[in-house]
Amino acid sequence: MTQISEVTHSKEPRPPINWPGALVLLITPLAALILLPLYLWSHDISMAAWIVFVIFVMWTGLGITAGYHRLWAHRTYQATWIVQFMLMIGGTLGVQNSILFWASGHRTHHQHVDDVDHDPYSAKRGFWYSHMGWMLRNYPSGESNYKNAPDLLNDPLVMFQHNYYIPLVLLTNIAMPALIGWAVGDIWGVLLMAGLVRLVMSHHFTFFINSLAHMFGTQPYTDENTARDNPWLAFLTWGEGYHNYHHIFQYDYRNGVKWWQFDPTKWLILGLSQVGLTYNLKRIPTLTILHAEVAMKFKRAEANISTAVSSYGHDMQHDMELIRHRFKQEYEAFSTTLNEWKLLKEQAFLLKKAEVSQKIQDADLRLKVDFHLIEQRLQAHGERLEIALRGIQFVKKVG
Ligand SMILES: [Zn+2]
Numbered sequence: 001m002t003q004i005s006e007v008t009h010s011k012e013p014r015p016p017i018n019w020p021g022a023l024v025l026l027i028t029p030l031a032a033l034i035l036l037p038l039y040l041w042s043h044d045i046s047m048a049a050w051i052v053f054v055i056f057v058m059w060t061g062l063g064i065t066a067g068y069h070r071l072w073a074h075r076t077y078q079a080t081w082i083v084q085f086m087l088m089i090g091g092t093l094g095v096q097n098s099i100l101f102w103a104s105g106h107r108t109h110h111q112h113v114d115d116v117d118h119d120p121y122s123a124k125r126g127f128w129y130s131h132m133g134w135m136l137r138n139y140p141s142g143e144s145n146y147k148n149a150p151d152l153l154n155d156p157l158v159m160f161q162h163n164y165y166i167p168l169v170l171l172t173n174i175a176m177p178a179l180i181g182w183a184v185g186d187i188w189g190v191l192l193m194a195g196l197v198r199l200v201m202s203h204h205f206t207f208f209i210n211s212l213a214h215m216f217g218t219q220p221y222t223d224e225n226t227a228r229d230n231p232w233l234a235f236l237t238w239g240e241g242y243h244n245y246h247h248i249f250q251y252d253y254r255n256g257v258k259w260w261q262f263d264p265t266k267w268l269i270l271g272l273s274q275v276g277l278t279y280n281l282k283r284i285p286t287l288t289i290l291h292a293e294v295a296m297k298f299k300r301a302e303a304n305i306s307t308a309v310s311s312y313g314h315d316m317q318h319d320m321e322l323i324r325h326r327f328k329q330e331y332e333a334f335s336t337t338l339n340e341w342k343l344l345k346e347q348a349f350l351l352k353k354a355e356v357s358q359k360i361q362d363a364d365l366r367l368k369v370d371f372h373l374i375e376q377r378l379q380a381h382g383e384r385l386e387i388a389l390r391g392i393q394f395v396k397k398v399g
């Protein structure tokens with residue numbers, strides 16, 4: 001769980017208030033809380049307002065996830081100009097500062113994750129700070145010189161949005177819904193729902209990734225940072241809830257990496273690639289992912305066995321020693337698999353380097369089969385470990 005480390009910061013004077021950020025983040029929810037009930041008192045939300053609301057919710061959400069996050073902050077794929085433009089407009093609708101500021105800060109978050117002095121929204125500084133406190137004052141950890149974003153500084157679309165950010169925010173968030181509202185005959189309904197209510201919702205759902213997704217959920221791939229996989233948050237954030245995976249493999253265009261994990265952003269990016277609108281989608285190889293998962297299971301099993309052995313009485317010792325022995329054997333087998341995998345990767349590398357030869361296709365096929373066998377073996381290690389872990393739980397219960 002997160003520890004609040006404000007203690008070390010409490011002696012320093014509080015940084016000055018970030019007025020533009022604070023006003024937007026405090027006034028918009030207050031306005032929504034007052035205006036929505038007042039409006040509902042005397043009006044129904046028209047069907048047109050609902051439809052524009054849903055479209056704007058999707059547009060904003062995907063502008064942030066597929067655009068700000070996976071395209072610009074992490075460069076997990078490339079997109080044609082029209083896709084970039086649509087994502088830029090969606091992201092601007094989100095009112096989360098410019099692509100340049102957001103992506104640069106986010107790269108710092110990944111580089112210094114959890115560091116209370118350098119991660120702009122370190123979850124170690126508590127829920128409130130990581131959710132939105134960090135935007136209310138000009139904290140030194142949130143300052144950016146864009147040194148980590150030379151690619152974005154050279155991107156004309158990104159710089160256009162950065163230079164005209166305020167007019168673009170007003171155009172997208174006020175003029176656009178007002179115009180659409182006028183066209184469908186419900187200016188105030190569309191402004192309220194697709195403008196204000198949508199903005200407040202999309203703000204807090206995104207902020208949950210910095211706060212809740214670093215507090216609640218599982219850690220199947222790594223426990224070296226606070227990021228968690230949380231399917232509930234994935235539902236609210238177009239797939240961004242698989243944050244533990246994302247923090248270990250940030251260059252993958254998928255966050256929910258298993259085919260069944262709810263990640264509409266990855267489906268959108270993949271779908272667009274089928275019609276040539278996105279390309280160069282980056283994926284971490286399945287074996288690498290599986291390795292991280294199995295290694296994490298070993299780590300967990302080892303910790304479990306150590307605590308169980310030290311805290312159980314004499315009669316349990318025998319059972320625990322047996323489990324420990326089996327675990328050791330499994331670990332040795334796992335290391336062998338890893339070594340063979342390493343050799344195989346070297347072979348594959350040499351094969352790729354070698355000039356075209358007749359036998360290359362045969363060799364390539366053989367390698368594919370061998371890689372597949374390694375994958376199956378890794379999978380089996382994972383499954384046997386699950387069983388061993390259940391064994392430990394059983395011994396603990398009986399004890
Ligand atoms: Zn994070």
Ligand SMILES: [Zn+2]
Nearest residue numbers: 106110246250
């Ligand atoms: Zn990220």
